[in-house]
Amino acid sequence: MSALAWTAGLSLAVWLWLLLGQGLFWRTDVRLPPRREPDVWPSVGVVVPARDEASVLPESLPSLLAQDYPGHAEVFLVDDGSSDGTGVLARELSRRHGGLPLTVSSPGEPPAGWTGKLWAVRHGIGLARARGPEFLLLTDADIAHGPDSLRELVAAARTGGFDLVSQMARLRVESAWERLVVPAFVYFFAQLYPFRRVRVRGSRTAAAAGGCVLLRTETAGRAGIPDTIRHAVIDDVALARAVKSGGGHIWLGLAERVDSVRPYPRLHDLWRMVSRSAYAQLRHNPLLLAGTVTGLAVVYLVPPVAFVAGLVAGSTAAAVAGGLAWLLMTATYVPMLRYYGQPLPLAPLLPFTALLYLFMTVDSAVQHYRGRGAAWKGRTYARPAPEQR
Structure with missing residues (x-):
């Protein structure tokens, strides 16, 4: 098997785990739990x-x-x-x-x-x-x-x-x-x-x-x-x-x-929303950044690449593993699109959106090391503030 087929197989394994082992994250039925009105309403x-x-x-x-x-x-x-x-x-x-x-x-x-x-x-x-x-x-x-x-x-x-x-x-x-x-x-x-x-x-x-x-x-x-x-x-x-x-x-x-x-009408507006805090989410850690970029690539980008490349190169293993991983990715995204009332043909485009998020995350790190950090409405938080004693 080729390296691409092995990587596609890894991506498929990750998606099987995400489907069944990550708290059913893809379901959108977690709404306010059962409740009854109290006799006396608190302030x-x-x-x-x-x-x-x-x-x-x-x-x-x-x-x-x-x-x-x-x-x-x-x-x-x-x-x-x-x-x-x-x-x-x-x-x-x-x-x-x-x-x-x-x-x-x-x-x-x-x-x-x-x-x-x-x-x-x-x-x-x-x-x-x-x-x-x-x-x-x-x-x-x-x-x-x-x-x-x-x-x-x-x-x-x-x-x-x-x-x-x-x-x-x-x-x-x-x-x-x-x-x-x-x-x-x-x-x-x-x-x-x-x-x-x-x-x-x-x-x-x-x-x-x-x-x-x-x-x-x-x-x-x-x-x-x-x-x-x-x-x-x-x-x-x-x-x-x-x-x-x-x-x-x-x-x-x-x-x-x-x-x-x-x-958030423009890509620039959404980009700023995500990038201002993405690197903070990774605790401003270069190793976590590298791991996140690699993970995004393997989980979201490899499946469509392996599927197309496998078909072109005649690699059945790569095409099948990549196609199945892409199918699982698409299927888990459908409930969220339904929650937002969006057309389901957007689901297979999730790898492209993930690529945008990858670039936003890298840009967040770049801005951090340029001293601009988490800029929002005229304020910039370049690094976590030190603890006051």
Whole structure:
């Protein structure tokens, strides 16, 4: 057998393992668990960090203010040094739409060792905790919630005894590039952090989706959130790890009533979204980068290459192994495309999307070593901040 056939066989073996041994990551039926409404609804503080979000706030903030929640809830929007009038617009939207009480405040620039978002979250949590809520809802400024979103999250947390309940918001898929890249983004995330394993007590898999995280206030205090993760660029995963390592019970799944309204119409926009944190995900480790690039190539690129090359060169073994691996890859991607309402012919194009992600990951490392690091909205986090003692 040729080297290509052996490599294709390895890829096929990996896909068989991913299909059966990676927590059924490819299934999209992990939604809010069974829940019942409590007799007494707990109070909730909703914390919204916002930096230059005037373009999306008219779609997202009114959905929070209009929550049909039987208990007491307040919204705390933290204007993180915006230059586009985010805070002023938030107050105007509150006056126009009414609904839940809204407090708009600003913490000033973050000190050394803090990311801007987590500094804003810290400020918002401080304001919310002064009201003594049982739960905190941490949600991004580009996230729109259905009118019953909060009550469903709280009911799920109360019924299941969860310390953290997080839903991965349904991202926008309107442009051609969004259709090609966005479902794959969620698919890859689920492959790294299988949702079914996240909720298992004692498992090492911990993750959350930062756009929608319901967290017990007591748990946040016990885990030192957000101070213990103040330098984290991928703050949602860091938060979930902090909660789970402290004995907390967490749940993560796909959203039904939570949607991102942020557009990513161009490839450049999606590229920046992924590359700004991809190397941080690899802990800024060159060896992990090399392993990731190799893994992406073997798992996603070898199957179509082996299939085509095998047919051209008359290598039956390479063509069969590559074709079967490509078929498994395509089949596991179909449920995510259905969840996003996208045409199924996009499924065989997953290797091309994976190639884009490979380039984005390498670019993330290049930007890191050029000192640009995780650049976002005028701030750059070149390297993890050192621990303060």
